[in-house]
Amino acid sequence: MREIRLHDTLTGELRLLELRQPGKVGIYACGPTVYARIHVGNARPYVVFALLKRFLEREGLDVTLVENVTDVNDKIYDAACEAGVPSAELAREMTAHYVADTDRLDLGRPDHEPLAADTVEGIVDLIQVLIDSDHAYAAGGDAYFRVASFPGYGKLSNRPFEEMEQGEGDDAADLKESPRDFALWKAHKEGEDTSWPAPWGEGRPGWHIECSAMAEELLGTDFEIHGGGSDLVFPHHENEIAQTEAARGQPLARIWMHNGMVKMGSEKMAKSVGNIHLLHAALDEFGRDALIMYFVGGHYRQPLAFSPDGLAEAGRAVDRVRELCRRLERDAQAPAGLGTYADRLFDSLADDFNTAAARAALFDCVADANRRLDAGETVGPGRLPEMLHALGLENLLDADEHVADPNAERLMAEREQARADRDFARADALRDELAALGW
Ligand SMILES: [Zn+2]
Missing domain, CATH: 3.40.50.620 (HUPs)
Structure with a gap:
């Protein structure tokens, strides 16, 4: 321990x-x-x-x-x-x-x-x-x-x-x-x-x-x-x-x-101030996953700003994880080196329960795994399930879920096609477009 x-x-x-x-x-x-x-x-x-x-x-x-x-x-x-x-x-x-x-x-x-x-x-x-x-x-x-x-x-x-x-x-x-x-x-x-x-x-x-x-x-x-x-x-x-x-x-x-x-x-946010956003309405509007991603994005001791932009960003972050999960080879081993992100995540939680730093470790892992997949490596889930579980997001492993942003989904499909066609200039351009959307 x-x-x-x-x-x-x-x-x-x-x-x-x-x-x-x-x-x-x-x-x-x-x-x-x-x-x-x-x-x-x-x-x-x-x-x-x-x-x-x-x-x-x-x-x-x-x-x-x-x-x-x-x-x-x-x-x-x-x-x-x-x-x-x-x-x-x-x-x-x-x-x-x-x-x-x-x-x-x-x-x-x-x-x-x-x-x-x-x-x-x-x-x-x-x-x-x-x-x-x-x-x-x-x-x-x-x-x-x-x-x-x-x-x-x-x-x-x-x-x-x-x-x-x-x-x-x-x-x-x-x-x-x-x-x-x-x-x-x-x-x-x-x-x-x-x-x-x-x-x-x-x-x-x-x-x-x-x-x-x-x-x-x-x-x-x-x-x-x-x-x-x-x-x-x-x-x-x-x-x-x-x-x-x-x-x-x-x-x-x-x-x-x-x-x-x-x-x-x-x-x-307080009823006495009159600026509240009810939880059940926020769940309807943004979804459970985006709300959890939003909450873990801040250190628990710090104030956390509530805004539609912030929740939209959390929704895109959810989609990034889900998209990676979709690309993983379920039965394959994770490449050596990917496990260190999990250690970083749990160390962050042991240090004053810093979920913001833990979330950053998760996204460094996501970026690393995506780079390896882009380079043609086979990547298995490795310790990703335990990382997601710690942040309350283990359900994102369900690859059958669709990404929430249809525009990003279309660009990703086009990028996959460009890669398959070995049109790397086109794939790079699409990657930049995705990055501009926050992917
Ligand atoms: Zn009390």
Whole structure:
């Protein structure tokens, strides 16, 4: 097994993946809040962590991937109220859409997809431990985390005190000891149609405690990787750290891994900004393969621009791979030397899961294989299947699929004919035309 390093937001460093138990890795990635269909930006962590699991499994590790569904949340109450449907019904409907939409990415499902509504007992127990140890207090039927009781508060996001805005509005300002304190439990309010009993009052959990409880229930504490979008660093993950560490005396996770945002122009793709491209519409428009190629084209930590041009480029990249697969001799050996690209690909993934560098290794392999085929060599698939599998693109090996760009397909056929006719000037001219199309 390679040494695997990942960037840890908590220390700001690349850290060696160190396991609690030999051979076992637990990953918790924050999943969607189900109040609407998910967009391309929401799909990014789904893809990143599905492929990370794949890579770690290839390295021989036994991976448990947990991705929760936040089905109790202010946003859901608000959206259900607007739509005139019960909040639990809206959450169920949107959870079903989420599963169906992400199934179309064809990357497998997480091992566990816990629902907050199914975890309320564990959440209440965790809050009780915090109250009993003075890390939290009940007030007016709510419960709040006492930030001043946890000296490590702020260590993940490293932000100055005045920027620690919990985003909870002013409703509860009178109940909080300090504006930095955040809600663990909210008393039942008029207009909210679900609630659960708790020793300090009927109500429902806050968002942050839901994740602390779901993660602990399935992975314990001090598990290997906690992930999510970089927009969750503060307050969500900062608060998860505080809650679990204060209650259990153990860190929640070892490595905090955050993916960059999908952007439209200079802004993050977000429902609140109003610039979203829904995942199911993007799948209809560009196809699953182009979307996966697009996602792996960026380093997970960097922002990723979403544009029709970018997706079209990803579609052409898919076609290039598929065209090579069509040219391969299935039963033949790959020439010596082609295997080094696979090593480069997996080394890139071991180095902070750099799928962009891995994709570059794949295309150097494609170019090399094409050169050899052009020179008349016989080329077998070699390690291409494992390279494609690592990037979620193993289905491109299916040679029966047609290339998506009919213009390029025609030029390729003409080039093959020119080569067969030994008209090399014509073949070269056609190659230049193809290159101009991005081939
Ligand atoms: Zn979460």
